[in-house]
Amino acid sequence: MKRFIVGISGASGVIYAQRFLQKVAKHNKTEIHLIVTANAQAIVRHELGEKADLSHLAFRTYAPDDLMAPICSGSFPTDGMIVIPCSMKTLAGLATGFADNLLLRAADVTMKEKRPLLLVPREMPLSPIHLDNMLKLANWGAHIIPACPGFYHLPKNLDDLIDQFVFRIMDILGLKSPIQRWGHRFSS
Ligand SMILES: Cc1cc2nc3c(=O)[nH]c(=O)nc-3n(C[C@H](O)[C@H](O)[C@H](O)COP(=O)(O)O)c2cc1C
Numbered sequence: 001m002k003r004f005i006v007g008i009s010g011a012s013g014v015i016y017a018q019r020f021l022q023k024v025a026k027h028n029k030t031e032i033h034l035i036v037t038a039n040a041q042a043i044v045r046h047e048l049g050e051k052a053d054l055s056h057l058a059f060r061t062y063a064p065d066d067l068m069a070p071i072c073s074g075s076f077p078t079d080g081m082i083v084i085p086c087s088m089k090t091l092a093g094l095a096t097g098f099a100d101n102l103l104l105r106a107a108d109v110t111m112k113e114k115r116p117l118l119l120v121p122r123e124m125p126l127s128p129i130h131l132d133n134m135l136k137l138a139n140w141g142a143h144i145i146p147a148c149p150g151f152y153h154l155p156k157n158l159d160d161l162i163d164q165f166v167f168r169i170m171d172i173l174g175l176k177s178p179i180q181r182w183g184h185r186f187s188s
Pocket of ligand 1: 008009012013046089122
């Protein structure tokens with residue numbers, strides 16, 4: 001069974017995280033260790049509703065200030081981590097090694113252990129600082145996966161758009177999904 005850390009930071013687009021967790025749980029046996037930053041918790045309430053609960057989709061959920069958690073240490077083995085969505089503040093923390101919360105520390109550990117680190121930045125427009133931080137992290141091996149869904153599979157609604165985006169991420173992590181692959185004919 002694969003084990004991943006999922007970090008949700010305070011950017012718009014927390015629906016990507018919710019859908020990712022749902023689809024991973026539906027199509028795979030995985031152990032998900034979840035961290036939702038304080039700002040992300042407020043955005044989850046705003047964008048997904050007061051009653052939204054993501055923790056039931058995880059094996060274990062950690063408080064973002066729990067710097068004693070097992071995932072703080074490289075001795076705790078994982079198959080990688082995804083930050084979805086990734087705020088520009090969290091991106092900056094990662095690019096400078098400023099690990100002052102559990103999400104940043106776990107991602108810092110993932111990088112130092114050379115495990116897959118996937119970042120789904122969400123901001124527009126992007127400043128030179130944002131772009132510079134992304135380039136640094138990409139050069140150090142992180143996968144930069146901007147929250148930019150494609151349209152070539154001819155989505156009929158928002159669900160189709162979000163699903164195909166999270167299936168692409170699951171592909172990168174080596175997880176099973178019903179992704180629509182280019183080369184098949186899509187009909188409108
Ligand atoms: C409703 C709302 C939406 C936000 N969306 C974004 C966003 O898309 N991208 C971003 O970088 N910051 C966004 N922010 C700002 C971040 O939440 C803020 O920079 C925060 O410090 C991020 O902290 P965290 O990364 O520790 O969660 C948003 C804030 C609010 C209140």
